[in-house]
Amino acid sequence: MTQKIIELKNVSKSFGNDKVLHNINLDISNGEFLTLLGPSGCGKTTILRLIAGFENPSDGEIFLNGEKINAIPANKRNVCTVFQNYALFPHMNVFDNVAFGLRIKNLNAEEIKTKVDAVLKMVKLENFAQRKPHQLSGGQQQRVAIARAVVNDPLVLVLDEPLSALDYKLRKDMQIELKELQRRLGITFIFVTHDQEEALSMSDRIVILNNGNIEQIGSPQQIYEMPQSLFVAQFIGEANVLTGHIEEVQDDFIKVQIAQSCYQFHYTHSKLQKNDKVNVILRPEDLQIYLDNAEKTHCLSGKITNIVYKGATVDLRVALENDNVVTISEFFDDSRHQKFVVNQTIQIGWADGVEVILHDT
Amino acid sequence: MTPSKANWLKKASITTISLWLAIFVFIPTLLVIATSFLRVGENNFVIFSFTLDNYQKILDPVFFHVFFASCYLALITTFVCLLIGYPFAYLLTQFSPNIRRILLLLVIIPFWTSSLIRIYAIKILLLQIERSLRFFYPDVSILYTEMAVLIGLIYTMLPFMILPLFSTMEKLDRRLIEAAQDLGATPRQTFMRIILPLTIPGIIAGSMLVFLPVLGLFYVTDLLGGAKNIVIGNLIKNQFLVARNWPFASAASVFVIILMAMLIFVYIKSINRFGGSRHEKVQ
Numbered sequence: 102m103t104q105k106i107i108e109l110k111n112v113s114k115s116f117g118n119d120k121v122l123h124n125i126n127l128d129i130s131n132g133e134f135l136t137l138l139g140p141s142g143c144g145k146t147t148i149l150r151l152i153a154g155f156e157n158p159s160d161g162e163i164f165l166n167g168e169k170i171n172a173i174p175a176n177k178r179n180v181c182t183v184f185q186n187y188a189l190f191p192h193m194n195v196f197d198n199v200a201f202g203l204r205i206k207n208l209n210a211e212e213i214k215t216k217v218d219a220v221l222k223m224v225k226l227e228n229f230a231q232r233k234p235h236q237l238s239g240g241q242q243q244r245v246a247i248a249r250a251v252v253n254d255p256l257v258l259v260l261d262e263p264l265s266a267l268d269y270k271l272r273k274d275m276q277i278e279l280k281e282l283q284r285r286l287g288i289t290f291i292f293v294t295h296d297q298e299e300a301l302s303m304s305d306r307i308v309i310l311n312n313g314n315i316e317q318i319g320s321p322q323q324i325y326e327m328p329q330s331l332f333v334a335q336f337i338g339e340a341n342v343l344t345g346h347i348e349e350v351q352d353d354f355i356k357v358q359i360a361q362s363c364y365q366f367h368y369t370h371s372k373l374q375k376n377d378k379v380n381v382i383l384r385p386e387d388l389q390i391y392l393d394n395a396e397k398t399h400c401l402s403g404k405i406t407n408i409v410y411k412g413a414t415v416d417l418r419v420a421l422e423n424d425n426v427v428t429i430s431e432f433f434d435d436s437r438h439q440k441f442v443v444n445q446t447i448q449i450g451w452a453d454g455v456e457v458i459l460h461d462t
Numbered sequence: 463m464t465p466s467k468a469n470w471l472k473k474a475s476i477t478t479i480s481l482w483l484a485i486f487v488f489i490p491t492l493l494v495i496a497t498s499f500l501r502v503g504e505n506n507f508v509i510f511s512f513t514l515d516n517y518q519k520i521l522d523p524v525f526f527h528v529f530f531a532s533c534y535l536a537l538i539t540t541f542v543c544l545l546i547g548y549p550f551a552y553l554l555t556q557f558s559p560n561i562r563r564i565l566l567l568l569v570i571i572p573f574w575t576s577s578l579i580r581i582y583a584i585k586i587l588l589l590q591i592e593r594s595l596r597f598f599y600p601d602v603s604i605l606y607t608e609m610a611v612l613i614g615l616i617y618t619m620l621p622f623m624i625l626p627l628f629s630t631m632e633k634l635d636r637r638l639i640e641a642a643q644d645l646g647a648t649p650r651q652t653f654m655r656i657i658l659p660l661t662i663p664g665i666i667a668g669s670m671l672v673f674l675p676v677l678g679l680f681y682v683t684d685l686l687g688g689a690k691n692i693v694i695g696n697l698i699k700n701q702f703l704v705a706r707n708w709p710f711a712s713a714a715s716v717f718v719i720i721l722m723a724m725l726i727f728v729y730i731k732s733i734n735r736f737g738g739s740r741h742e743k744v745q
C-alpha cells in the first residue's frame with residue numbers, strides 16, 4: 102500500500118453564504134498523478150488553494166504527510182504551485198525566478214547555481230536564464246513556472262490548468278513532457294484541467310467534481326468505462342443515453358425495455374428491481390452499424406441522419422424509432438462506408454458487456 | 463455617434479488643447495528663456511542686450527543657499543509623504559472595490575477647494591492649536607516655524623503621493639504575492655522582494671509629483687513660515703514681483719525647469735527599467 106501524502110477529511114468551503122465545496126473526502130498517494138476534472142466553477146481551483154494554503158477550509162481537516170496542516174500558512178507548507186497564468190516575477194530574469202525559493206531558504210550561491218542550472222536544463226531552458234519573463238513564449242514561461250516550483254523539491258506540486266493557455270500542438274507536447282517529468286521526479290502532482298482528453302491521457306487517477314461534490318474517483322479507464330453517474334458518463338467522452346425500464350431481474354441478467362424492444366443484459370448487481378427506470382449508456386465507438394439484422398442480440402434500428410467524415414474515423418448520426426438520436430463512431434473504411442447513405446434504414450449493434458446501466462434517480 | 467462627428471470632436475479638442483498649451487505654456491516658457499539672457503532696465507523692465515550675467519548670479523552663494531534649502535524642504539516633504547502615503551495606498555487596495563472608490567474620493571475631495579484657501583485654513587487651525595497648547599507650555603510655537611511649513615507642504619502634497627502609489631499597487635498581480643508565499647517567502651520577504659520592487663514606478667512617480675511642485679509652492683512658506691523658510695518659488699516670485707528683476711527671475715526659472723526636466727528624464731528611464739507588471743504578457 103502506498104503512503105498517503107495528502108488527505109482531505111470532510112472538507113467544506115464557503116465564501117460568505119455560498120458553499121462551494123461539500124464534505125470532500127480525498128486521499129492522495131505519494132507519487133501519484135491525480136487530476137481534478139469538472140465543469141467551470143465546480144471548485145477545482147478552490148481545492149488546490151486549500152491544499153497550497155491560500156484558503157482555509159470552513160470545515161474539515163487537511164493532512165500533509167500525516168500532519169494536520171489546516172493552520173499552517175502557505176509559506177510553511179512543502180507544497181508548490183504552478184499558477185494558471187504562471188505568475189512569474191516580471192522584474193526578475195528566469196534564473197532569479199527559479200532561484201527565488203532557494204534564496205528564501207538561504208542556500209549558498211554555489212548550491213543555488215548548481216540546482217537552478219540543473220532544473221533549467223531539465224526543462225530545456227538553459228540558454229534562457231538571463232531573459233525576463235516577457236521575453237519568453239507562452240510555452241517557455243510555462244516551463245519556467247514548473248522549474249521554479251520543482252527546484253524546491255516539494256512533496257506535492259499543484260498545477261492549476263497549466264496548459265490551458267498553450268496552443269493545441271504545444272499542449273500535446275507539454276502533456277507528454279509533464280508526465281515524463283512527474284515520473285522522473287516521483288513528486289505527487291495534483292493537476293487541474295478542463296480538458297477530459299488531457300485528464301484521461303495523463304492521470305493515474307481522476308477525480309470528477311460537480312458543484313462542489315465528488316462524483317467519482319477512479320483510474321481513467323474506470324471513469325471512462327464504468328461511470329457511476331449520468332453526469333460522469335456525459336462529462337467524459339461522448340455517451341449515447343437510452344432510457345428504459347426494467348422488465349425482469351434474474352440472478353445474472355436483466356431485461357430492459359427500451360422503446361418498443363426488450364433487451365437482455367448481463368447484470369449481477371442487486372441494485373435494480375423490476376420497473377426501475379434506467380439509463381443505458383453506450384459509447385459511440387462501441388456501436389456498429391449493419392445493413393440488416395445479423396442475428397445480434399442487441400439491435401436497434403434507425404435511420405441515418407448524418408454522416409461526418411473525420412479522417413481516421415467516421416461519425417454516423419442515427420435517429421431511432423423513438424426519435425432518440427445516437428452517435429456511432431467507426432474507423433473509416435472506404436469500401437464499407439460507401440454502402441451507407443443518409444436516410445437509409447440500418448441496424449445498430451454492440452457487443453455484450455460494453456453497456457453501462459445506471460439507475461435513473 | 464457618427465464617425466465624422468467623432469472625428470470633428472477629436473480634431474476640435476486636439477486643436478483646443480494645442481492652442482491652450484501654445485498660448486499658456488509654450489510661448490511663456492520661450493519668453494522666460496529669452497528674458498533670462500537679457501539685462502535689467504532702468505524702468506524696471508528689460509533691456510534688449512544679450513548677457514549671461516543672470517546665470518552667473520545663480521552661482522551666487524545666496525542663491526545656492528535658497529536652492530539647497532528648498533531642495534532639503536522638498537526632500538523631507540517627499541520622504542514623509544512616502545512614509546505616510548505608501549502604507550495608506552496599500553491599505554486602500556485591501557478594501558473591496560466599492561469602499562475603495564469612496565475612500566479614493568475622500569482623498570481627492572480637498573482638490574475641489576483652492577489649495578491657497580486650504581493653507582489659510584491650516585494657518586488658522588495651527589494658530590488655534592498653538593493658543594491652546596500655550597495654556598500648558600507657554601513657550602511653544604508652531605506657526606511660522608519650519609514645522610508649520612512642513613505640515614502645510616505635506617498636507618498639500620500627500621494626495622499626489624497616494625494616487626500614483628495606489629494605481630501601481632492596484633495593478634500589482636495578487637498571484638505574484640501568492641507565488642512568493644508559495645515559494646516560502648515570509649510576509650516581510652514578500653514585501654522586500656516582490657511588492658517593493660514592483661511598486662518602484664509608483665514610488666518614483668509619487669516622489670516626482672511631490673518633490674518638484676514643492677520647490678515652487680511659495681504661498682505655503684509665505685503663509686505658514688512667515689517668509690523665514692523660503693523655497694525657490696519664493697525667490698522667483700520675489701524677483702518678478704517685488705525686486706522687478708525679470709531677467710534674473712527668468713534665469714532662476716530656467717534653472718528649475720532644467721532641473722525638473724532632468725528628474726523627469728531619470729523618471730522615464732527608471733520606469734522603463736522597473737517596468738513592473740506592465741510587461742506581463744497577456745495570453
Ligand SMILES: Nc1ncnc2c1ncn2[C@@H]1O[C@H](COP(=O)(O)OP(=O)(O)OP(=O)(O)O)[C@@H](O)[C@H]1O
Pocket residue numbers: 116119121139140141142143144145146147148295
Ligand atoms: N474568493 C472567492 N470569493 C467568492 N467566491 C469564490 C471565490 N473563489 C471562488 N469562488 C466561487 O467558488 C466556486 C468555485 O470556484 P473555483 O475557482 O474553485 O472553480 P473552478 O472549478 O476552478 O472553475 P474554473 O474551471 O472556471 O477555473 C465558484 O462558484 C466561484 O464563484
Ligand SMILES: [Mg+2]
Pocket residue numbers: 145146147261
Ligand atoms: Mg479554476
